[in-house]
Amino acid sequence: MKHLLNLLAAVALLVWGTHLVRTGVLRVFGANLRTLLARSLGNRFTAALSGIGVTALVQSSTATSLMTASFVGQGLITLPAALAVMRGADIGTALMALLFAQDLSWLSPVFIFVGVVLFITRQASTAGRVGRVFIGLGLMLLALERVVQATEPMMASPVTQMLLTSLASDLWMEIMVGAVLAIVSYSSLAVVLLIAAMADTHVVPLGMALGMVLGANLGNGLAAVLTMARSSVEVRQVTIGNMAFKIMGVVLMAPFIGVWISYVEPILPGTAHSVVLFHLAYNVIISVGFIGFTQWVAKWVARLLPKPAGAQSGRPHHLDASALATPSLAISFAVREALYQADVVETMLLGVMNVIRKNDEDLSQRLRRMDDEVDQLYSSIKYYLTKISRDDLGEEESRRWADIVSFTINMEQIGDIVERVLQDIEEKKIKKGREFSEAGMAEITELHQRLVSNLRLGMSVFLNGNVRDAQRLLEEKVHFRNLERAYATSHLLRLSDGTVNSMETSSLHIDLISDLKRINSHISSIAYPILESAGVLAPSRLKGSVRPLTETPQGDHP
Missing domain, CATH: 1.20.58.220 (Phosphate transport system protein phou homolog 2; domain 2)
Structure with missing residues (x-):
């Protein structure tokens, strides 16, 4: 029980660290990131590149989806361009997973120390918000280290072995488990890093880990759809279109898990690298390979979820x-x-x-x-x-x-x-x-x-x-x-x-x-x-100074 609690605490710390990084970056660069997106939507390929950059910074494809959907709602970009941004956003998340899969544990105390100093001493300034980002990065690295430490003793448990045996023979169950984890944690990045750490310590076999990675990507898209179910039509069109791409990617990649294990995994330096590279390959395939389908998917989504013919009077139109x-x-x-x-x-x-x-x-x-x-x-x-x-x-x-x-x-x-x-x-x-x-x-x-x-x-x-x-x-x-x-x-x-x-x-x-x-x-x-x-507003329109009201004029004493 103690080891399970340690694992749950490490997972919670990983999710919290991701949240700190995302909110910290948005506080510092939020307006600039929206400007970057707006200026990069000339065609599908530059839109995808901007999606990679923005998502790599905020570590949340959901945040990128919201920014993009707002442009669709304002009529600044079309739905196909928004879906192209999301293709890049998925690659940005995968690249960050690849980065954090490296052995960067030595940076954890450095990031936390610098971040806390900046946050405490300059809390209300930009430096303080950057410190918040450093704290989040440090906590993510610390959490990954704790995940490895907590999972090693769990391998000796017969209950763990029994659960793994029951899941190992059912690919769709593995996908479902990964999807549930992504929905609950609201972060596919955190879930993929968790799966990679567990696979590296042999808590889960590689085949199961790859199936759970596919599920994590699917769950990420489903979480966005559920979260924005009551949002405007434009926002829902972006999330449903993105979900369609993720489903196509899972259907395409699921049969090749065995091929990956047989031919790709042996040439990689470790199991964790195999997991995050598979995650990257999945997102590159559905992003680069399917980017030509953005027009088709956009038309399908527009038919499935048409915009209302007219706005309803008295109801907020833009408050998402x-x-x-x-x-x-x-x-x-x-x-x-x-x-x-x-x-x-x-x-x-x-x-x-x-x-x-x-x-x-x-x-x-x-x-x-x-x-x-x-x-x-x-x-x-x-x-x-x-x-x-x-x-x-x-x-x-x-x-x-x-x-x-x-x-x-x-x-x-x-x-x-x-x-x-x-x-x-x-x-x-x-x-x-x-x-x-x-x-x-x-x-x-x-x-x-x-x-x-x-x-x-x-x-x-x-x-x-x-x-x-x-x-x-x-x-x-x-x-x-x-x-x-x-x-x-x-x-x-x-x-x-x-x-x-x-x-x-x-x-x-x-x-x-x-x-x-x-x-x-x-x-x-x-x-x-x-x-x-x-600084161009005069403090007062009065020409002369005004005597305080408490001051009694001479000669007016009772």
Whole structure:
């Protein structure tokens, strides 16, 4: 029992070390890795090469799958290109298994010591996150050494021998065992390294180990499918297409296990090398050999899992729960959903003028109902962001997290104001059959056009973070405020002249241009975080110093 517990602890340590490396690399290089993927998708072969590089760094083909699926969802790449990336991702995992199969145990204490020093002394910086990666690498090497130590005594157990005998004659059972291990551990890399270590100490015979390796690859694909079962269609298409390639690879390679043992294994330096090289050969064959089938598999997956004809109103479109394990990716999904929320707000705002011109009460009510969607999207985005671990975010991503929260709050408040404006138009204009004066309508139209233009500029500032555009947005705030004051004065002059239409719509007119100014203020707020980060925002608009409130002016003593 003690030896079994030691083995289970070593396996758990191996899985945990893999997790530390993956999350550490994503914290440091997450955004850069996504950029690398995006720039390497010109054709299937460069896409596969980028998949190898990214997966070798993050040690998780699942993380690569999520990044790739997000590009498919944004329409940046096609499904065949995404499947080509996954062909390279599988090779990247196999190459890392080959590296860790070498005798690197002497590096374990070095990695752990350096990693702990960096993590403790520079925890909040990039150096601290790199230290986390070193700790993970050290724990993986230490775990592999512990696996070897724990499995040697287990060979003497008759129970172990009986179990091995019952499994050795059934290839599909071996594949099933490997698949279950990969699903439970959520890491095919850890399982392949475990199998290699067990085969090297003769806990399992080589034939069984190779069958379990095939199962581990199959289980890795199945784990991704199960994990992302409730994700968007684009994500599921990538994982199911990847699973199809893995199944074809298992069917192709399973009959050649005997050939490998007879002709390849004798020329290799050890059993562990035989296992990891078989793992590499399997992934090279399904990646290089089957890369020409990406178009065919993509068409099959698209028929099996078609995209919905239209988005469902009121439901989050981009908030993928499976992306929460990759914070940089989750942030990008939240940005997309926030922009969708802004699109709904823009639709409401554009419809205001049609309601005013055509006195369309039905349109007004439809637009007012859209505010419920804006509110629901705000709640969904806020809840999604709270589930992203702030500890896993870098400094830039933490700022982006705060920017998204601020942006969605502003959009939600704009939606509330537009709903209130539409209600006022119904009650004070449409139901009473009143019209704005020609001059008053021209002023409202001018303010509305500027407001829509500023909203679009604000969306661009939020998406791109351009400092010059942010400055333009604040300049527009000043200009808009001056126009609002000028038009309020003009309206009062028309009242003095006794203009009938102006007198009938006076309350609505003043409230309307005031509400438009409030909306513009919320839009302008988008610029503040960008300018503050760039260091170009003045601390105060006041010209002189302000005396503290607790200070009592001379001569005012009681």
